Amino acid sequence: MKRREWLKAMGLVTAGVPAGQFTLFHAAKPVVNSRRVLRIAHMTDPHLNPSNKSAYWTTLCIEHIQSLQDKPDVIFNGGDTINDALRKSETEVLAQWDVWDEVAKKFRLPVVHTIGNHDVWGIADAQQDPRYAKAWAVEKLGLPNRYYDYEQNGWHFIVLDSTHLKEDGTWYTAKLDTEQFEWLKQKLQDIPSNRPVFIFSHIPIVCAAAFFDGDNERTGEWTIPGAWVHIDARSIVELFHQHKNVRVAVSGHIHLADAVLYNEVTYYCN
Template identity: 35%
Template sequence: MNRRSWIRNTGLLTAASITSPATNAGLVADKPVLKIAHITDVHIRGGDDAPNRFKKCLADVLKHKPDFFLNGGDSIHAADYKDVTRETMLGYWKLWDECMRTLKGYEVHSCIGNHDPWWAAPSKEDEMYGKNYVVKRLKTPGRYYSFTQKNWHFVILDGNNEHVSLDDEQYQWLEADLAKLAPGTFVLLMSHYPILGATPMLAGGGGHSDYKKLKNLFYKHRDKVRICLSGHQHLQDHTEYNGIQYCCNGAMSGFWWEKGDAESAGPNYYQETPPGYAMLELYADGRVTNVYYPHLY
């Protein structure tokens, strides 16, 4: 049996489909108001033919006709390592820009991953040092931000702070951002790191240390908050707590575009998760589905 048949027969394409429990009883035959692609952990670099493989993946994503893209971070391979030169880092971003031309005409809303910032600059005053340069390269309004489309509000977070958390300024902003939303507005949050879920146990950590603080805030706004997206772990998981879905989707790069190791369940897998992307459908009444699609490149 080939890999394509194996993926189809094991049902991986629909294993991550989820629906808000508050509306299960009243499902109606309507269309989503938004269809969104979630890609994360691309880790673009020159080796293993990663750019061409990524472009093929994006071509597949476009067949779903998304309204826009959410990019969960670690867009480039590993600019954060101590020995990474300016030239290497700029080479990664050049490849990223080249691949993004495939998405010309589409909005791409990104968050910062831990591997995106370049910390090895000669000084902190260097224009390419740290997260501000990542914001510039990803063309985002800031390291955290929000926007609204239809009756859905999207919050993009930056967990790249002490102990993987929101800094005080960002948390206060998030409190105010959620508090000002009108009734009937639903919220999707995206962070690079999982806030809740199983993957931190399987990957040796890597989740938000302020998960309880965030959980309490989301419970306060449980009439609005519907789903939290993440990546980082290269593992696919969905967890429900207090009626809120926490979806950690697998990495576009899988095993960093490599074949895998002894723990890989298949070619390019990280543990049991194949490389892939997710498609989300958001409805006017707050329902949301997240379906994970393995790719074959």
């Protein structure tokens, strides 16, 4: 499946967060031998745009989630909420956020958001605008910060900001900035070791599907752009390995679904 065929495979996945082992399952599949403490619906990459039917399909997805007999406790929105702010004018970005404002009225369940690369306002002419970069998305999504954490039902949730400037000052590469990485290190140090941790980001930290998104082996070497998967994955994976209570990391971005188990952390991209 191509990345842009999102309308055919818009991710509606529900996750049961049990007291112990983490399992991910589709809505029709029951949890077996687990004491579920939280049910999460993960939807991602709606790419809302006034020029197509993205609002219709996203609303349909939201209504389906909220009509499930076994309702989720919370919805996770994995980012790229709007179609593209990176290279668009103020007028064009405003029109996209206006679509979001209407769609957001459909939510009846709590929603946790992460910022996607297409939610970032990135044109050079906007650099002096207070809404430049992540600020506009933080405001429209009602976030406490571009990255943040909270606790719920015995789990600690950490929401990361994956989208950053490249070394040449242009957008974007997938990584954590130094401030955020140091915050993450301290946060994991402070969380009690017996409390499971759930990581939520837009861009995958580890992802198998990215290898097969295009002819990435055509040069005779595997080549995956730094905009597709975290370029600092090694540092993050090594950090997680120091904290055995990090159980799962969920992301979107790739428009493909996979699950990778590495160093006792399960990385889901849907």
